[in-house]
Amino acid sequence: DAGVTQSPTHLIKTRGQQVTLRCSPKSGHDTVSWYQQALGQGPQFIFQYYEEEERQRGNFPDRFSGHQFPNYSSELNVNALLLGDSALYLCAYQIGSSDTQYFGPGTRLTVL
Amino acid sequence: AQSVTQLDSQVPVFEEAPVELRCNYSSSVSVYLFWYVQYPNQGLQLLLKYLSGSTLVKGINGFEAEFNKSQTSFHLRKPSVHISDTAEYFCAVIPSGGYNKLIFGAGTRLAVHP
Secondary structure, X not given: OOOOEEEOOEEEEOOOOOEEEEEEOXXXXXXXXXXXXXXXXXXXXXXXXXXXXXXXXXXXXXXXXXXXXXXOOEEEEEOOOOHHHOEEEEEEEEOOOOXXXXXXXXXXXXXX | OXXXXXOOOEEEEEOOOOEEEOEEEEOOOOEEEEEEEEOOOOOEEEEEEEOOOOOEEEOHHHOEEEEEOOOOEEEEEEOOOOHHHOEEEEEEXXXXXXXXXXXXXXXXXXXXXX
16 A cells, blocks of 8 residues: 655745645545645744645645645645745545544745 | 744754753744754654543654643653764644644754764
8 A cells, every 4th residue: 555645755835936846645535634844943834734625724825825636636835935845745534533644754945 | 923942053062061051932822832853964753642541642763741730841751861862852733623734943953972
């Protein structure tokens, strides 16, 4: 059984650009959360999707948006990139509202 | 709002020595508690979790943690560490009714030396 996968592994963008990050689930896992992990810090919750709807959102601006597809895969979109958006972006899957989340390896975004 | 404090940003220790990584949380409601490990250039792996019941929780790789409600703590311990335990360790909570939104501490870097 494949685990959670994310693409791309690394990404370099310039300020003002837009970026799309992708995440695919473990088999049978239908709820996805996205986290931002700045260098030297713990992950911070961005939002969670269930049944293709945003169920919960953290303290992130509207420049951060997401999507969940019928096959439960997900995208994170960030518009008008800022230098401060440089971070490791992690997605995590769970089954419904279960307590255990399984994380992907992350996408390292660098904004120049 | 809930918060998690990891009291040590770095913990150096020699191989085969015991280690304790400290975690305190603030919450007026019940929470679920977790420890995750992050190896270099990798995502997060669940070490152990406390949901209810016995306050001593055993996890993978020989780690265990003890939930102390009166002190709002959830310290992680291992009696004998290996070089391969070198990693970043994160304590996290899920507040009740939070759709399992994880709130993380800032992390503790465990460095095991030969």
